[in-house]
Amino acid sequence: MTHNGEDIEAWACNKAQEIVLREGFDLIRSARTGSSIEIRQYSMTLARAIAASLVEASIASDTRPAAVNE
Numbered sequence: 758m759t760h761n762g763e764d765i766e767a768w769a770c771n772k773a774q775e776i777v778l779r780e781g782f783d784l785i786r787s788a789r790t791g792s793s794i795e796i797r798q799y800s801m802t803l804a805r806a807i808a809a810s811l812v813e814a815s816i817a818s819d820t821r822p823a824a825v826n827e
Contacts, residue, residue: 769814776806 784799791799 765814772810772813776803776810780806 780799780803784796784803787795787799
């Protein structure tokens, strides 16, 4: 992840799309045909993916260089 606002926004959009395509589809399918146990399982998988991406973003923002005053 790079450090200007547009790059961060693009990263967040790409990450959200990746998560929805990977975990969201299973959740949608389970909501239509699955049991409440499956729905809970896929909801937790989606929540973990979101939490992991927030941790990833936090780590990246902590390691970025400080802004230089011009």
